[in-house]
Amino acid sequence: MDFEYTPEQLQLRKAVREFADAEIAPHVMEWDESQTFPLEVIKKLGKLGYMGAIFPEKWGGAGLGYIEYSIIIEELSRVDGSVGIILAAHTSLCSNHLYKMGTDEQRARYLPKLATGEWIGCWSLTEPEAGSDAAGTRTTAVFDDGQYVINGAKTFTTNAHHADLCVAMAVTDRSAAQHGISAFLVEKGTPGFRCGKKENKLGMRASATGEVIFENCRLSEAQRLGTLNEGFVDSLRILDGGRISIAALSIGMAQGAYDAALRYSKLRKQFGRPISEFQAIQHKLVDMAVEIDAARLLNYRAAWMLDRGKRVTRESSMAKLFASEAAVRIAGEAVQIHGGYGFIKDYPVEKFYRDVKLCTIGEGTSEIQRLVIARQLLKT
């Protein structure tokens, strides 16, 4: 075991941190309040190689692993979780589904554009009636005259309104349940494909979340992604890696909230001394620091295993469950340490408190993570 970052990882962390402090931090509240998607920053992240970190250089990626990918998401989310989730949905859901399940022709056509941020990707599994029970997908893809005709609607798709490419799941064989769903690559501008309502959210407001609608959308067979009828099973594998990104998102925001609380506790004086001198405040800071460390170690273990080609269903679910729930607690304590000022938008902890809640819901709720982990524990 080796608990050290490599010199390259430290350099990467420094570079992303400097980028986030210089290019993101000054605009965070403005983007949040106006729900502005930070397109310019996303394009810059693409040029720096951060939108395709986990893909081989051959396909336009940076050739890095999930530890480096986690470092990137942590550092961006330490400043703004919205930027973290935009990058996460683009990379480990949309682009990774294409990379893992696509043909070389499909990869060559789309991956270099996605990995360099020239194109933005989104990934649509959830539907109004099929959330945790995603196998209950209702959107259909009927084979007709050599083409698939897609009809239905997806909800809560991150990046939907800004995406150039959407990976969407649709039923191709209703009688086969989980083994009757396929994945499709849908380009922006395809007739019959459009975005619907953009959600007005509690947090992560600079990221766009919304509906994706299919009305007699005709796709050639070349746009089917992966094995026919195995799109849902493939999605579960993609979510194994995706959960590492949600854990990293949680850890980044928890770190941002903790840093702010630590700083504030040394500056704020009550009863003639800094509040950091009160044991009650110290204990909060200690519990926050311990949980951040534990979450990060759990997540790096899952990332390390995935980089070695191991199956990480249990480990990534554990990391996602613990990190997201810890981050919600940590953001709450960070507000508490700020007292009344924690409730005011002039201080960053108010936003972390709102943003972080998504992490216990997206890519499988905490209840579903427990269900996934229980299945893994009971089968051994």
Ligand SMILES: Cc1cc2nc3c(=O)[nH]c(=O)nc-3n(C[C@H](O)[C@H](O)[C@H](O)COP(=O)(O)OP(=O)(O)OC[C@H]3O[C@@H](n4cnc5c(N)ncnc54)[C@H](O)[C@@H]3O)c2cc1C
């Ligand atoms: C901001 C945001 C971004 C998102 N981005 C994407 C995206 O890019 N792509 C995408 O496909 N989806 C996305 N989602 C959807 C997200 O993955 C779902 O919201 C999530 O999986 C939960 O589904 P649901 O909202 O329908 O809740 P439900 O499934 O209706 O759950 C409601 C409650 O019931 C509980 N519950 C459900 N089933 C069980 C069970 N068997 N046992 C115990 N408890 C249970 C849940 O844990 C939850 O507490 C996003 C959601 C949000 C809010």
